[in-house]
Amino acid sequence: MSVLFQRQGFGDLTGALVELCTRGECTKDRLLDQDITSIRLPLSDDVDPAPGPVRLRVTRENEDRPVIDVSADVRLTFQSDGCDGGAHNRGLAFTKDGGLTTKIPTFLQKAWAEQVRSRATAVPAPSASS
Structure with missing residues (x-):
């Protein structure tokens, strides 16, 4: 599961704790200085798709009360890997x-793609010397 999170309208959230939870699983991370963040929560293979x-919660550093605390009921969808496998x-x-x-x-979607492109570098990675 993933959420594209746009922080516009919430002020500076750099370093804020972001939590994404569903079906008994949670992930926590700190927000970087980015306009849009992709928050990912890997789910087990036997997850119930019903x-x-x-729940998405964002709490600024050194604060106890979340600035964002929202939830939605979501049905998972099956995505095939094209080789008799896949996941919900x-x-x-x-x-x-x-x-x-x-x-x-x-x-x-377009803003996320542009942000990813702008952070990509044209400088090749260093290669190992022989």
């Missing part, structure tokens, strides 16, 4: 205006 709660998962989005949703806005 609708269930997904779901992509979501969170924006201040749209909340937590399974409909990822096109503007957010």
Whole structure:
């Protein structure tokens, strides 16, 4: 499961604790200085795809009360790997205006792709000397 999180409208959240939980699993991380963050939560192979709660919580550093605490009931979808395997998962989005949703806005997809491209480097990685 993953959430594209747009922090616009929430001020500086650099270093804030972000938590994503569903179906008894949680992941926690600190937000970097990015406009959009992809938060990923690996799910077990035997996860129940039926609708269930997904919770996203963001708490600024040195604060106890979350600035964002939202949830939504989400049904997982099966994605095949094309080789008789695959897994249940779901992509979501969170924006201040749209909340937590399974409909990822096109503007957010494009902004995420641009952010990834802008952080990519054209400098080749150092190679091992022979």
